[in-house]
Each structure stands twice: as structure tokens, then as C-alpha cells.
Amino acid sequence: MAVGYRRERIDRGIKARCDDIFALSSYREVLYLVVPRVLPVLLLLVIPLVVGIYWAKVIVMACIIAILALSWDLMFAAGMISLGQALFFGIGAYIAGSLNHYLGLPPAFTIPIATIGGGILCTLLLSPVLRLRGIYFAMVTLALSLMFVRIIEATRILGGTEGMTALSPFPSLWVEVYLSLIVVLLCLFGFRRLINTDYGLVLRGIGENDRAVMSGGINIYWYKAQTLFIGSAVAAFAGAFTAHYQMVVGMAAFALDYSILPLAAVVVGGSGTFAGAALGALILVPLSEALRAFVGLRIVFYCLAMVIFIVALPEGIFHYLQRRYHQFERLVEVEVRK
Amino acid sequence: MKGDYFLKVDDLSKRFGGVIAVDKVSFDLQQGEFLGLIGPNGSGKTTLVNLITGFVKPDSGKVIYRGKDITGRMPYTIANLGIARTFQMVRPFYHMPAYKNLIIPLYSPRVKKLSGGKYGERDHVAIDLLEDVGFERDSFVPYKIAGSLPHGYLKRMELARCMALRPDLIILDELFSGMSMSEVASTMPIIEKLQEEGKTMVVIEHRLRELFRVANRVIVLNFGRKIADGTPAEVMNSEAVKKAYLGTEAE
Numbered sequence: 001m002a003v004g005y006r007r008e009r010i011d012r013g014i015k016a017r018c019d020d021i022f023a024l025s026s027y028r029e030v031l032y033l034v035v036p037r038v039l040p041v042l043l044l045l046v047i048p049l050v051v052g053i054y055w056a057k058v059i060v061m062a063c064i065i066a067i068l069a070l071s072w073d074l075m076f077a078a079g080m081i082s083l084g085q086a087l088f089f090g091i092g093a094y095i096a097g098s099l100n101h102y103l104g105l106p107p108a109f110t111i112p113i114a115t116i117g118g119g120i121l122c123t124l125l126l127s128p129v130l131r132l133r134g135i136y137f138a139m140v141t142l143a144l145s146l147m148f149v150r151i152i153e154a155t156r157i158l159g160g161t162e163g164m165t166a167l168s169p170f171p172s173l174w175v176e177v178y179l180s181l182i183v184v185l186l187c188l189f190g191f192r193r194l195i196n197t198d199y200g201l202v203l204r205g206i207g208e209n210d211r212a213v214m215s216g217g218i219n220i221y222w223y224k225a226q227t228l229f230i231g232s233a234v235a236a237f238a239g240a241f242t243a244h245y246q247m248v249v250g251m252a253a254f255a256l257d258y259s260i261l262p263l264a265a266v267v268v269g270g271s272g273t274f275a276g277a278a279l280g281a282l283i284l285v286p287l288s289e290a291l292r293a294f295v296g297l298r299i300v301f302y303c304l305a306m307v308i309f310i311v312a313l314p315e316g317i318f319h320y321l322q323r324r325y326h327q328f329e330r331l332v333e334v335e336v337r338k
Numbered sequence: 339m340k341g342d343y344f345l346k347v348d349d350l351s352k353r354f355g356g357v358i359a360v361d362k363v364s365f366d367l368q369q370g371e372f373l374g375l376i377g378p379n380g381s382g383k384t385t386l387v388n389l390i391t392g393f394v395k396p397d398s399g400k401v402i403y404r405g406k407d408i409t410g411r412m413p414y415t416i417a418n419l420g421i422a423r424t425f426q427m428v429r430p431f432y433h434m435p436a437y438k439n440l441i442i443p444l445y446s447p448r449v450k451k452l453s454g455g456k457y458g459e460r461d462h463v464a465i466d467l468l469e470d471v472g473f474e475r476d477s478f479v480p481y482k483i484a485g486s487l488p489h490g491y492l493k494r495m496e497l498a499r500c501m502a503l504r505p506d507l508i509i510l511d512e513l514f515s516g517m518s519m520s521e522v523a524s525t526m527p528i529i530e531k532l533q534e535e536g537k538t539m540v541v542i543e544h545r546l547r548e549l550f551r552v553a554n555r556v557i558v559l560n561f562g563r564k565i566a567d568g569t570p571a572e573v574m575n576s577e578a579v580k581k582a583y584l585g586t587e588a589e
Contacts, residue, residue, distance in 0.1 A: 209430075209431060215393075217443055218442060
């Protein structure tokens, strides 16, 4: 018998047994729960005020990707792997853009119409393929987003290759920054709340094992359609917002970036928690900006950073932080049999 | 004929490529009957269940439940009509606590209509149901993540999930496979109790001794065909059944 050491993980404080029932008995325990929720929110709201205009714009971009990542994560929770966030984004952008360009409606109307209308349109478009699972569903979403670009290019509708320009801008940068931040936070906390209700439980059940959910008497296609509506409406909002933010809608709204970047954000941040999706986007987008100093090698370093994140923390940054916050590790002596 | 039978399976067939999994099977079931469904491996028992519950669409034939044609309906539609099933391979939601696994059938339109219920109430109902299948209420077992539970518990959780639907017809697909003797012994009374409550049951089982104790009728399948139908004693004495299980003598 020899003596070895093993790392042991121990739950900290009140995070002892249940995931959703807390017995709060002291000021400290309240802080233990509230600080990790309130502190990031406060930081997010304060940072744009101190970093200057350039970085405030980077934050807006990060928020747009964060909204798409949140919408991806919600659909993923219900078992829909999407490679078509660009489809939702582009449809939202084009609805808002054309309403503004042709009818002259202000952003206060175009954005809500694009959000709801985009959600309905995308849900109708994809409802015939809700039966598909996994990679098959993903391929359809990808194909549709690529198809829309070519339709616009070939038929020259909605501005064709030039796009629609001179759209109404937002009143100021601060409106842009705080509107996008608030929507990220609303989606983040809203989705986290939703997924923990019985309704959300059904969605997670569909993601894990749809046949077992069907045998439980749940019409999974109806629930998937609802999730698709919420997910695509949120992504369409991001598109509509970006149209007015950039004051132009073009074929770039369907660019593959809007499908892949949210996916990368979720993988880096950690899926299934929404916080991971938002965190991933808020890390990756500013990182990409910070690497501009490398000019030609920027993408190389960006990809390297991504690989390092994924290899070192395959569970995702958020899962890692969460575990470190709720548990501590210590070495314990164990007997090793030879 | 309407209303005479509870479930009527009429000339049901299903072919997978070159294999005829279920070949013109017909039978009917009275309310309150306890039907055992047996047969060698690959004889089409699970496919028959999948055909009845809508997970597989039949090539021909009809399934009539309480006078209503349910052939080829969606599984959730059939479940909402009161036919609940377990899966031979357990299909729990591994990442959820055991009691949350039961929330999904409790959230179905059928149960909502029968008993209503809100967020918190459903949790209580779920834990009551788990207690019925032998999850100790005062232990932490019902709150444990399903993925961490032993196989025997998962099998009984399947049964509880089935009962959560408040079914009229319960179909158990090899519930006892992979259970220890003591687990079987503790699960039998639950099934007997369901039988006493007047539930109609169809049970696929390889443990014939346990099955024959409770079943009042047995159907034997071989190569997708029904080869015997009768009381356990009749079935055991049937020549066709002996051949199917023991094989014919070499020529």
C-alpha cells in the first residue's frame, strides 16, 4: 500500500444539494447568490461609459453576436442545431430595411415589426423540416441562408447587390449601446428563467430524447415551432437593429459570419446556460478587435486563441467559472493499491 | 361491434426491407385484461408495440382503440388518448433530477385536462408517483440527477413516467430486463396493484414465471406471426409454442 493524493471537489456553502432551492439564512449567503448576477450586469452597463467611442462600437457588435448566440443556445436546448442564424438575421435586416427604405417607417416601428414578422416568416419557412434532427436540420438552415443571398442577387429585388442605403440611424451612439445591451440582458435572464419552468423542461426534454417526450403525450413539433419562433424572432431583432445601426442592408446580412460567430461564441462560452453564450460573444468579438494590431496575422491569432480556449476548457468558460465559484478543491490522501 | 372491445388490432403488418417484422397480427383486448406478449428474440413484440403506440407506421392493418381508429396517428396523440408505454431501453432525461423526468408527461394536455396543476404542484405529484414505484421519499433519491441512478431505479422511473400520464392502457416493454431479483420482487406488487385498479395492460416479458402469475391471457409471436393466444396454461401446452422456443428436431 502506498499513499497517493487525489483532488476532491467539495460544494461550497449553500450550494449543497439542490439546484434550485436555496435556504437563505444570512447576509453573506444572499451576497453569494446576488453578486455573480449583479456584478457582471453593472460592469456591462458601466464599461461603455469609460472606454471611448471606438470600443463602445465594439461592444455593440459584441452584443449583436451575443443576441444571435443566445438565440442559437435556446434552439440548441430544444434539440435544434442551427447553422442558419444568418438566415434569421438577414430576414430581420431586410424586413426592417425595406420598411424604412420604401415606406419610410422610423426604427421604432420597423424593428418591432421585423422582430415579430421575421420570427413568423422563419418559423413558417422551417416548419416543414422540424421533423429533421441534428445535422440534417442544420444543413437545411445553412442551405436556406445561402439561397436567399442568391435570390436577391439574381432577381435584383430589395436593392439587389447594392443593398438599401441611407436607412434612418438611431438618435445617438448611446441609444445603440444601451438598446443592444438591454436586449442582451433581457434575453439572457429571460431565457434562463424560461428554461427552468416546466415549459422549458419540456424543451430540454425534446433536446435530450424526443421520443420519450412524445410518449409523454407532448406534441414536440408544436413546441419546437414555438422555440423556433422565439429564437428566430430574437435573431431577426439583431438583424433589424444592425440594419439601422449600419444604416445599410445588403447581401452581407446573410453572410456566413452571422451563423458561425454565434456558434463559436457558444462553444467557447459553454452551451446550455445562456450566460456562456453571452460571455463567449463578449470575449470573442473584442478579442478579434484587439488583434487588429497584427494586421495580416489577425485571423491566425484569433483561430489560435479559439483552439486554445476549446482545448483547455472544452466545457466552456462559463461552466468552468461556475464550478470554481461553487466548489473548491483540495487534495486528499488516498491509498493506492499496487 | 363498437365498444365491445377496448383495443382491437386488425391484420397489422410491417416490413423492414426484406424482413417481415409483424405479419398480419390480429387480436382484441377487453377492458381490464392483463395480456402477456411473449416470443423469442426478434419475433416482433417491440415492433408490435411501436405500431400500436404510433412510433412506427404500419404497412397495412388497423389499430382501433375504444372505437376510434388510431392507425398511424402520432405517438403524442395516442399517448393523450390514454395509452402509455415504457421503452425496453430506458430513455430517461439523464441531465434532469429524477422527479423532473415526470414533469414532461404531467405537462401533457391529457394530464392538464384531468387534473390541472401548476409549476410547484406538478413537482409534488411527481414525487408522489416516484414514491409509488419505490423511490424513498425521505432519501435524496427522487432529487438525484437521473444519470446517476442505478439501472433498476431508471426502469421503475420509466414505469412512474408511464403512470404519470394517468393511462387507461399500459404497455410495458420488458420492464424487468436488467433488474435484479429483489428489484423484480419489489416491482411486482406495483404491477399487481395497477391490475387491481382495473388498468388494461399489455406486458412484454421474458420472465415467464412472473408474467404467468399475473397475466390472464398470453399471445405468442414468432417471426412476426401470432402462433398462440390463450390462457397461460393453454399457451404452454401448445405444440407451436414449444417448437418456437425449443426449435424443431433436425431432419
